[in-house]
Amino acid sequence: MSVLKAVVLGCLALPFVHAAPRPFQAGPRAVVPGLSSTASNGTCPAPVTEFTTAQVPSPFKPFNQDELDALVAWLHAPERNLNLTKAEDPNLAMSDNYIYHIEELKPNKTDVLAYLDNGIPMPRYARITMHEGAKQVPVVTDYFIGPLPICDETAIQPLDYFYNGVNGPRILFNGAISAGPRAAAIEAFITREMTALADITQDVLGMAYFGEEDERSTLSYFVTNPFSKDGTQALAWSSWRRAGLAPYSQPTDLNIRWDIGGTDPSLYKLNMVVYNNKVYHSAEELRTAWKNGQIEKRPFLSADNSYIYKDRKGPVRALENRMAPTTVEPDGKRYKVDAKNKYIEYLGWKFYTRFDSDIGLQFYDVKFKNERILYELSMQDAIAQYAGNNPFQASTAYMDRHYGIGGLLNRLVPGYDCPYHATYLNADFSYLLKAVTTNNSICIFEADIGTPITRHFEPSVPGSAKGYLQSTKGSKLVVRQIATVGNYDYLWDYAFYVDGTITIDAHASGYVQATYYRPEDGGQWGPRLQESIQGTLHTHVMNFKADFDLIDTANTFVKTDIVVENVTKEWAPELGEFEMMRYNFTTIETEAQGLLPGISNGQTMYTVENTAKLNKWGVPRGYRIVPGLSNVGLTSQTNPFFLKSGQFAKQPFAVSRQHDTEPAASAAMNQNVPHAPLVEFWKFFEDGEDLVQQDIVAWVNLGMQHYTRSEDMPNTLMSEAHSSIMFAPQNWGEAELTVDLQNAIIYNGNDGEGPLQPETNGVSPPVCFPLGNQDGLLGVWEGVAA
Ligand SMILES: *[C@@H]1O[C@H](CO)[C@@H](O)[C@H](O)[C@H]1NC(C)=O
Numbered sequence: 001m002s003v004l005k006a007v008v009l010g011c012l013a014l015p016f017v018h019a020a021p022r023p024f025q026a027g028p029r030a031v032v033p034g035l036s037s038t039a040s041n042g043t044c045p046a047p048v049t050e051f052t053t054a055q056v057p058s059p060f061k062p063f064n065q066d067e068l069d070a071l072v073a074w075l076h077a078p079e080r081n082l083n084l085t086k087a088e089d090p091n092l093a094m095s096d097n098y099i100y101h102i103e104e105l106k107p108n109k110t111d112v113l114a115y116l117d118n119g120i121p122m123p124r125y126a127r128i129t130m131h132e133g134a135k136q137v138p139v140v141t142d143y144f145i146g147p148l149p150i151c152d153e154t155a156i157q158p159l160d161y162f163y164n165g166v167n168g169p170r171i172l173f174n175g176a177i178s179a180g181p182r183a184a185a186i187e188a189f190i191t192r193e194m195t196a197l198a199d200i201t202q203d204v205l206g207m208a209y210f211g212e213e214d215e216r217s218t219l220s221y222f223v224t225n226p227f228s229k230d231g232t233q234a235l236a237w238s239s240w241r242r243a244g245l246a247p248y249s250q251p252t253d254l255n256i257r258w259d260i261g262g263t264d265p266s267l268y269k270l271n272m273v274v275y276n277n278k279v280y281h282s283a284e285e286l287r288t289a290w291k292n293g294q295i296e297k298r299p300f301l302s303a304d305n306s307y308i309y310k311d312r313k314g315p316v317r318a319l320e321n322r323m324a325p326t327t328v329e330p331d332g333k334r335y336k337v338d339a340k341n342k343y344i345e346y347l348g349w350k351f352y353t354r355f356d357s358d359i360g361l362q363f364y365d366v367k368f369k370n371e372r373i374l375y376e377l378s379m380q381d382a383i384a385q386y387a388g389n390n391p392f393q394a395s396t397a398y399m400d401r402h403y404g405i406g407g408l409l410n411r412l413v414p415g416y417d418c419p420y421h422a423t424y425l426n427a428d429f430s431y432l433l434k435a436v437t438t439n440n441s442i443c444i445f446e447a448d449i450g451t452p453i454t455r456h457f458e459p460s461v462p463g464s465a466k467g468y469l470q471s472t473k474g475s476k477l478v479v480r481q482i483a484t485v486g487n488y489d490y491l492w493d494y495a496f497y498v499d500g501t502i503t504i505d506a507h508a509s510g511y512v513q514a515t516y517y518r519p520e521d522g523g524q525w526g527p528r529l530q531e532s533i534q535g536t537l538h539t540h541v542m543n544f545k546a547d548f549d550l551i552d553t554a555n556t557f558v559k560t561d562i563v564v565e566n567v568t569k570e571w572a573p574e575l576g577e578f579e580m581m582r583y584n585f586t587t588i589e590t591e592a593q594g595l596l597p598g599i600s601n602g603q604t605m606y607t608v609e610n611t612a613k614l615n616k617w618g619v620p621r622g623y624r625i626v627p628g629l630s631n632v633g634l635t636s637q638t639n640p641f642f643l644k645s646g647q648f649a650k651q652p653f654a655v656s657r658q659h660d661t662e663p664a665a666s667a668a669m670n671q672n673v674p675h676a677p678l679v680e681f682w683k684f685f686e687d688g689e690d691l692v693q694q695d696i697v698a699w700v701n702l703g704m705q706h707y708t709r710s711e712d713m714p715n716t717l718m719s720e721a722h723s724s725i726m727f728a729p730q731n732w733g734e735a736e737l738t739v740d741l742q743n744a745i746i747y748n749g750n751d752g753e754g755p756l757q758p759e760t761n762g763v764s765p766p767v768c769f770p771l772g773n774q775d776g777l778l779g780v781w782e783g784v785a786a
Pocket residue numbers: 083085095096097134
């Protein structure tokens with residue numbers, strides 16, 4: 001361990017330090033104002049972390065196991081008359097009714113605000129997803145139950161008001177998730193069919209499938225989504241891949257479609273086989289072709305699959321044996337967490353978080369300097385649409401809400417996934433019929449934004465030979481979650497800056513869903529990535545709901561375009577007519593105008609304003625929605641796989657009226673019914689409601705066109721697989737909002753004789769924090785002042 005490393009670790013009193021902290025051997029260095037000595041003693045005491053308690057207990061509370069059990073018992077009571085079979089019944093069949101999932105119903109905004117602002121107690125409800133295979137027309141239905149705790153008034157009702165699709169709160173059974181008895185039936189059926197084809201797959205692919213648990217299986221498969229259009233049929237493509245680590249990146253050229261319609265698995269059928277772009281309509285047809293030697297075999301997957309492992313290889317780079325830089329908090333944490341209420345305070349920011357299995361983290365009642373900015377900030381869905389010269393990739397259109405993003409968080413690795421010293425929160429939620437806690441799966445940390453937040457240098461000030469310089473430290477609080485949804489790891493950061501800015505950043509890593517390499521494809525769907533595989537062109541889109549409540553709920557959406565016009569000016573007679581730009585303001589008056597285009601050349605600014613609340617200068621106080629990196633949408637408007645289910649992703653920006661009846665842009669069950677989804681986003685806009693000084697919601701997208709590259713192997717890089725958006729104050733205050741910060745320095749040239757004295761507002765590194773010669777604050781001006 002190098003001396004520097006020992007000092008840094010010792011100074012921060014990390015609990016897991018291997019070597020005992022060693023005293024710091026300080027070299028000479030410049031005087032740092034505010035420091036009582038010039039040398040660190042090398043051992044900072046562990047700073048005391050402060051906690052907080054939310055003034056109002058969180059309005060959101062996942063059910064504990066007792067509450068879930070009570071709901072299950074209540075639903076199963078004979079007087080409910082629901083003809084339910086126990087979900088844990090070993091003979092549970094698709095043709096039974098059973099409770100699939102229970103969670104806290106997302107409460108109405110009306111009720112949450114009445115509770116937060118006026119202390120009016122909130123009613124509590126449950127959302128239930130029921131598989132109803134015993135019904136005459138088998139369906140899956142969402143219900144809500146309440147009020148809770150269970151009492152005489154407690155009732156179960158279809159959750160009509162959440163959903164605007166043609167089938168209300170239900171989908172036809174064929175669109176149901178492949179889980180429980182259905183998943184088991186599909187696996188048993190595919191095992192039978194593939195075992196019967198084992199001689200052919202062994203010959204053509206060099207691999208075979210005998211079932212997930214069977215040790216002879218060298219193949220594995222994945223059934224892609226969506227496998228239905230509107231729930232009337234279910235035709236599911238499966239891609240055949242090498243079993244083991246990361247099958248997604250080891251596909252063969254074999255794709256098979258299964259008819260998995262209905263609740264009777266004895267009616268399941270092999271529907272189509274596609275190998276080497278040739279279609280076989282039945283197993284018999286395939287076998288006949290094989291026997292007759294009519295199958296043109298492609299090369300086996302390369303035996304070497306070392307490319308999927310990230311084990312270190314190659315020479316070590318100079319100095320790379322040293323630990324990478326990291327965020328440090330030499331003075332302790334500047335944020336406070338109430339872990340019980342999942343409530344956080346940071347330098348003027350206050351907010352609650354909510355969590356559910358569909359989408360994970362959400363933010364509520366976000367206030368800055370005691371004024372409400374957002375009622376809700378929440379991801380709605382994370383989707384991906386693929387394309388490729390084979391049926392599996394061409395029909396893949398994932399909606400990750402379906403898989404339960406919140407349920408797919410995993411433990412964050414300290415020092416790697418999150419900086420050392422981060423604070424970890426558990427995710428508490430319910431999934432299926434269980435109360436779940438995923439320990440340490442959300443991290444909170446403060447970070448340097450990497451630049452000063454403001455800065456200026458004026459070389460000389462009138463009346464003084466010296467200048468004026470100010471620089472203010474830029475910091476932000478980051479709340480992070482990482483969900484591993486199958487092949488991909490998605491990282492989402494929500495950051496709250498000292499200047500009132502909020503950012504969302506999404507990054508992706510993990511394995512690409514690759515395609516078998518076919519040189520004749522000419523790279524049209526992706527380049528060759530390894531011996532046997534090529535990349536697959538796809539689009540990622542993540543939709544976010546930003547329910548701004550700037551001060552109160554009466555807000556207005558304004559579009560400011562920079563337009564260019566030919567003008568003549570009396571003061572420029574020699575120019576005649578010349579082009580000049582100006583702002584042109586458009587208030588988005590109604591939802592009919594609420595579906596907004598993307599921004600070209602930055603010549604449009606979208607702002608949410610409260611036109612009844614003016615700043616000191618008479619300008620409406622507002623926030624701007626600033627597009628960031630890669631705010632992409634889906635490339636196709638009419639593709640069948642996202643026809644009506646993914647409308648939110650076809651829309652660069654949108655603004656609608658907030659309604660408790662339009663709580664989300666997507667739904668977990670949208671996945672398999674793209675032609676009859678629970679939520680059709682564009683319907684929010686059909687009634688053309690007034691948007692001026694109303695409770696409005698902005699819907700925005702992050703995403704990326706994934707131009708796959710050999711650098712996606714073994715895992716996609718978070719540097720480029722990155723998308724962001726920013727919400728920034730726009731005339732929110734009378735001036736920028738960091739003028740109150742003490743972490744700021746001023747050198748004011750009017751101070752008279754002697755070296756220029758910095759003013760650091762009483763904040764400087766603690767004595768124990770090692771600084772180098774270059775860190776002195778005195779003398780930096782002497783060259784300039786001369
Ligand atoms: C109740 O469900 C079972 C299957 O679990 C079904 O066989 C039966 O017909 C159903 N009863 C009624 C009255 O719907």
